[in-house]
Amino acid sequence: MIYEFITPIDKTEILEGEELHPGQLGNYMYIYNGSEFELNDFNIAFIGVCEERNSGFNSGTAKAPDMVRKEFYKLFMPPIEKEFRVVDLGNIYAGETARDTYFALASVIIELLTHKVVPVIIGGGHDLTFGQYLGYKNLHALINMVIVDERIDMLENISGKMDAASFVMNILTYTPNYLFNYSHVGYQTYLNDTKAVETLEGLNFDCHRLGLIRANLEETEPMLRDADLLSIDISCIRQADAPAHAKASPNGFSGEELCQITRYAGLSDKLTSLGIYETNPGYDNNHQTTQLVAQMIWYFVEGYYSRVGDYPVSLDDHLKFIVHLEESNHELIFWKSKRTERWWMELPFGDKEKYGRHQLVPCSYNDYEQACNQELPDRWMKAYTKLI
Numbered sequence: 001m002i003y004e005f006i007t008p009i010d011k012t013e014i015l016e017g018e019e020l021h022p023g024q025l026g027n028y029m030y031i032y033n034g035s036e037f038e039l040n041d042f043n044i045a046f047i048g049v050c051e052e053r054n055s056g057f058n059s060g061t062a063k064a065p066d067m068v069r070k071e072f073y074k075l076f077m078p079p080i081e082k083e084f085r086v087v088d089l090g091n092i093y094a095g096e097t098a099r100d101t102y103f104a105l106a107s108v109i110i111e112l113l114t115h116k117v118v119p120v121i122i123g124g125g126h127d128l129t130f131g132q133y134l135g136y137k138n139l140h141a142l143i144n145m146v147i148v149d150e151r152i153d154m155l156e157n158i159s160g161k162m163d164a165a166s167f168v169m170n171i172l173t174y175t176p177n178y179l180f181n182y183s184h185v186g187y188q189t190y191l192n193d194t195k196a197v198e199t200l201e202g203l204n205f206d207c208h209r210l211g212l213i214r215a216n217l218e219e220t221e222p223m224l225r226d227a228d229l230l231s232i233d234i235s236c237i238r239q240a241d242a243p244a245h246a247k248a249s250p251n252g253f254s255g256e257e258l259c260q261i262t263r264y265a266g267l268s269d270k271l272t273s274l275g276i277y278e279t280n281p282g283y284d285n286n287h288q289t290t291q292l293v294a295q296m297i298w299y300f301v302e303g304y305y306s307r308v309g310d311y312p313v314s315l316d317d318h319l320k321f322i323v324h325l326e327e328s329n330h331e332l333i334f335w336k337s338k339r340t341e342r343w344w345m346e347l348p349f350g351d352k353e354k355y356g357r358h359q360l361v362p363c364s365y366n367d368y369e370q371a372c373n374q375e376l377p378d379r380w381m382k383a384y385t386k387l388i
Helices: 061-073 098-114 126-134 167-172 194-202 210-215 217-225 255-267 288-304 352-358 365-372 378-387
Strands: 044-050 086-093 118-122 143-148 179-187 206-209 229-233 273-277 318-325 330-337 343-346 360-363
Touching: 044 061, 044 098, 061 086, 061 118, 061 288, 086 098, 098 118, 098 126, 118 288, 126 167, 126 229, 126 273, 167 179, 179 194, 179 210, 179 217, 179 378, 194 206, 206 210, 210 217, 217 255, 217 360, 229 255, 255 288, 273 288, 318 365, 330 365, 343 365, 343 378, 352 378, 360 378, 365 378
Parallel strands: 044 086, 044 118, 118 273, 143 179, 143 229, 179 206, 229 273
Antiparallel strands: 318 330, 330 343, 343 360
16 A cells, blocks of 8 residues: 555665665665565664645755665664664655645555554654654554654644644644644743643643753653654754754754654654654755754664563563552552663553553653652643543
């Protein structure tokens, strides 16, 4: 089914005749050439999406996929012990309408997820996140989504058309709704309407300011460990590190911090798709941004092949901690992995069939300490509120 939507790429053309060292990634990836193959043979699949019509002021993002590929192919193999099974499927080109492109992307993602292949999407405008989200429609499960962006893309479009500045509202109002939790990471207050923050918080979703996240980047790890879908707008990175955006800001994450975030995402046993959007080569400086995006993907791949599968399913592999909250006469149950020392909180729930996969909420040691100090962790409360 996916073959009708994707167009193979020519590796030689991408590299512009440049020869690769034997240890570079371009020699280890399978490049789809138009012939059918078994998706089950791969763990990760690259998809370029050459769609920019709804990226608005940042026109030029359709050229990003091949530019990022060129830089990724030239990186060296990560130090992994597992077999490297990554395929580059090629590009999805713009359909007759942007909606057609979203449908094509969703169709490809559905097929990949069905075969337990993790798609890495290189866009394109940030509105393609809508197509990424639609790719989970047929899984019959509520999912968690994390978006890393300096702006909360909920601006009202006068024309009523969805674009890169408004697509989040389309996801929140989409029917049928299969979104359990949405976390927005790295928003900058002066770039956002306070109503957008209030709307998300009113729905018991999470909004995290740039300064608070940068002060303790490790707190993003539990969020990403609980996420199914991660979408990144390259504008979340400061202009000095990633100039390839029409409205690149002087403030934002550093390139190193985004590489750490994508590595956390790769390590997450639950995360099944990554999209990196809004890279505009027309504004780039000596390929600086496309190199950074390639490195972010490298860290994601390295994290993926370092997954240990420590979700608490066996008492032998985890330590159980029970904290009694005296004021409410309630007990909180925490689980700690003996292998990785990662933490989870256990939640009571009513509908096991509907909410079972959200019973154990990834958390940090700080959440456990907070409970020991007789304070109900905010992460626990927000998750519990969605279950009742």
